[in-house]
Amino acid sequence: MNSENKLCVYNTITRKKELFEPINPPFVGMYVCGPTVYGDAHLGNCRTFVSYDLMYRYLLHLGYRVRYVRNITDVGHLVNDADEGDDKIAKKARMEKLEPMEIVQRYTLGFRDVMQKFNTLPPSIEPTATGHILEQIEMTQKLIDNGYAYSVNGSVYFDVIKYNQKFQYGKLSGRVIEELIKTERDLDGQEEKKNTIDFALWKLAKPEHIMRWTSPWGKGFPGWHLECSVMSTKYLGSPFDIHGGGMDLKFPHHECEIAQNVGAEGSEPVKYWLHTNMLTVGGQRMGKSLGNYISPDQLFTGDHKMLSKSYSPMTVRFFMLQTHYASTLDFSDEALKASEKGFRKILNGLKTIKELSYQEKQDIFDEALNKDIEQLSSLCYEGMNDDFNSPKLIANLFNLLKYINSFHNKVLNIGALKPENFILLKTTFITFVENILGLKEEKNNNPNMLDDVLKTLLDTYSEAKNRKDYATVDLIRKEIKKQGILIKDTKEGVEWSYEE
RNA sequence: GGUCCUGUGGCCGAGCGGCUAGGCUCAGCUCUGCAAAAGCUGCUACAGCGGUUCGAAUCCGCUCGGGACCUCCA
Known part of the structure; x- marks a missing residue:
């Protein structure tokens, strides 16, 4: 620290x-x-x-x-x-x-x-x-x-x-x-x-x-x-x-x-x-008596006249943290939508940085680059040290994210970064996002996702079969069996069952 | 009526006297089989009017707008 x-x-x-x-x-x-x-x-x-x-x-x-x-x-x-x-x-x-x-x-x-x-x-x-x-x-x-x-x-x-x-x-x-x-x-x-x-x-x-x-x-x-x-x-x-x-x-x-x-x-x-400070709607405090009140569950299901869609708990958490705690936070569908995009960007960054590996090269270190990473990392602390200023922190995380993506896409050469600064970048980003902002991936965001993915796979299987593309057919059958799932061809069409 | 907060670009939101956060949107470019993602570039704002200062979104005054608390409330 x-x-x-x-x-x-x-x-x-x-x-x-x-x-x-x-x-x-x-x-x-x-x-x-x-x-x-x-x-x-x-x-x-x-x-x-x-x-x-x-x-x-x-x-x-x-x-x-x-x-x-x-x-x-x-x-x-x-x-x-x-x-x-x-x-x-x-x-x-x-x-x-x-x-x-x-x-x-x-x-x-x-x-x-x-x-x-x-x-x-x-x-x-x-x-x-x-x-x-x-x-x-x-x-x-x-x-x-x-x-x-x-x-x-x-x-x-x-x-x-x-x-x-x-x-x-x-x-x-x-x-x-x-x-x-x-x-x-x-x-x-x-x-x-x-x-x-x-x-x-x-x-x-x-x-x-x-x-x-x-x-x-x-x-x-x-x-x-x-x-x-x-x-x-x-x-x-x-x-x-x-x-x-x-x-x-x-x-x-x-x-x-x-x-x-x-x-x-x-x-x-x-x-x-x-x-x-208070959460407001159209500048007015959210409260039961005013009838402008919205429950977490309504938000998660999207079941409310103010909402165009549902929002996940982590999206809402991120939305809240984008405003300083002592300022009023104005609630709106539009603002929430913007936060959702930003949050997904952060999540993708988290995934990227976790998979990103440092290339041990004999490159000449880029001094300006290294300095920038160091400075942005310390700005994250400065933000939080300033009366828990999470919006300031988040702004700097986005700045770090730009570097993470650039390294990932090879727009910037990761070898230009000193090894200790690669560690710094990685730990700073992960620690602040996960431990301090308390944001995490929501794998079960869509409980039907697995079923949907499976169905897509079976449709691809059928299609390949119709094309008599037996290489693909066999490949799909073989790979999915590794997950304990058997594909069965019946007269009615393709079915699946658990391997017994 | 009293006490206090607040007014920032198309939207959300930092900023607390000089170094013009950040996200979303929009337009363009790069990359790309197509697409997406990502990167780059552009749009450069501080309610109005005065004042202080070499210099103000930031300090002071006035005007206008929004809100909170004064009663249970997170």
Whole structure:
């Protein structure tokens, strides 16, 4: 690796690009807010997790020992605002006449399946909120003890005003507490709170509420933001290195997380806050409520009015990585089509470079050529070191690809390359494409391909037979037998069967 | 209303004060039995108007356009 230029990341809380220095190298702790499993993940969700997968892979490549924690939210997110209304999972469970945990299981499995299709590495730990009720109760109690929370009628709220007297609430998202109080809308069911901006740590369960746990304040369930505060510090300590999530979580979710951790422990929980930007359609954020939402499966099957065809998971992954994680990514069929071509070009390059062999010749090395290869290789690192700038990396990979193809086609003489630079070219291209961008060949892209190829072969066989070209006939029969397949001529035509 | 981001060639997208990424599309050339692939060449853009500077897509101001967050949201 190129140790001279170091990884820099854009830290939301300082609003600056900073040199990345882990708290306890070589260990790196990374926490990413995962999905709420009450429905299928859509493409926007996927983009976020593909982005963090890129970061995870690069950190691993740099030699860090990364513990990557991504939670599964299986309780606690309310359907309505104002800390009122149903739990999303409980609501869905009632609608579908299922146990809440059946909902959780179904969508957790679905989520993992999609993540696997996108070739994301599984996190080191994937903790669930319901698995950490005890710890959440403990943190709530601690916040009460520290004077930053109060209980009312079996619910517990975080006292934002009180907290703000000593610390600064809103520093991550740039909110001013007075403004927040002013703009807070009139909502029902706020009487329990001292102030409208207070948020729930623990909610009393109404009789009809099916997800409930015993607590010092009665039977209830944890509030929205508590699980991340609890689970991140439980598994990564405090402070830990990286906390990520979509930018829509900056406020209030991450803001509340900070308040909870600081309120409980007195110190900042996170060194680097990273936020990924939204996936948009026609410039507008993809979301269920807007109806412009598209699921991974629709993309893979092409079954959507916005799509002219289907796109493979790797094509979509490449499409996502062609834009920097902090920029909005605009979704369109046309853009996807362009990415598909580019991706295939990369794949062909991968195949070419793997088969390309170095010719041991006594040629005079081309200094300019060698220098260019060296420079392009280091530019790949520079791109990634610059806040995980994958588009920059990809541009340089295409530049390297041009050389790979030129060597392959003998437009350029590979002997003009120094042996060490041939190795450099090869390892750089393969490592970045496969290990860091996480792109791979999709052999099973078309599950019928083998059948189709076989049929073509049999048609050729028949045709040769009609021409009485028995040399070809015999050749085909002989070669295909090596694959354990027998060709049989019947009155109805040509058939095949497995060799017994 | 508040806070913030953003406007790049036919399309997508880097760029963070000088060295005019990259992909896709289009046109032409080379190679080729035909074709494909690949290579080469061309199309040279920064919303508008001012300002700072020897020099601005990049910094500042204004105007116009797009968007996000402020409520669950990746």
